[in-house]
Each structure stands twice: as structure tokens, then as C-alpha cells.
Amino acid sequence: MVACGECGTEISTKARSCPKCGAVVPHAKIWPWVVGVPVVLAIAFFLYGFSIPEYKAKAMEVRRVCERIATPDQRYVCDQQYQQAIEDGLAKSRK
Incomplete structure (x- = not known):
């Protein structure tokens, strides 16, 4: 239950308008x-x-x-290759 914005009468949250004064109850819009x-x-x-x-x-x-090629127990190689690629990239970007 909420209060009507016009007359203050307590109305249902599902009501489209106030039964006492007829004011339209604004509802939150979902499309935004x-x-x-x-x-x-x-x-x-x-x-x-x-x-x-x-x-x-x-x-x-x-x-x-x-990681697509390596087996699960070889993933450390992927970590090493990643770190090496980062270091190479940093070295090239500093030049």
C-alpha cells in the first residue's frame, strides 16, 4: 500500500488510479x-x-x-609464454 500523490488516500501498489480522487498512479518504466x-x-x-x-x-x-593446445599439467608453459609476451611487448613499447 502507498499513499496517493494527490489526496493522500492509501491505495494498492497495483492500482492504476486512486479510487477516491481518480489520480493516475505513476509506475516505474522498465524499458530504460x-x-x-x-x-x-x-x-x-x-x-x-x-x-x-x-x-x-x-x-x-x-x-x-x-591453453587450447596444452594439457592441464602443462598450463605452466602457457603462463611462461604469457609473461614472456608481456615482457617483449613492454620492451618494444619502451623503445
Whole structure:
């Protein structure tokens, strides 16, 4: 139950209008959430993607490829390759 914004009468949250004064009860709109949240998330991921340095993106790709090939007990090799790709990228970016 909520109070009517016009006359203050207590009315149901499901009511479309106040039974006493007839004032329309505003309801929260869901479409801004349905449309807005995905758009904001897409923009955030887009901006995040451009903020990743190129060498780091390449190092992550090296790791992904290695993890597809390596067995679970060889994953340490993927970590080593990733670290080496990061170090190489940092060295090239400093030049």
C-alpha cells in the first residue's frame, strides 16, 4: 500500500488510479533498464577494449592458443609464454 500523490488516500501498489480522487498512479518504466543497461555495458566494454595495450592483447591471445593446445599439467608453459609476451611487448613499447 502507498499513499496517493494527490489526496493522500492509501491505495494498492497495483492500482492504476486512486479510487477516491481518480489520480493516475505513476509506475516505474522498465524499458530504460532493458535498453539502457545493455547499451551502457556495451560502451564500457568497447572503451575497455581500446584501453588495453596492443602487446597485452597479443599476450592474451598467445595464452588462449597455448591453453587450447596444452594439457592441464602443462598450463605452466602457457603462463611462461604469457609473461614472456608481456615482457617483449613492454620492451618494444619502451623503445
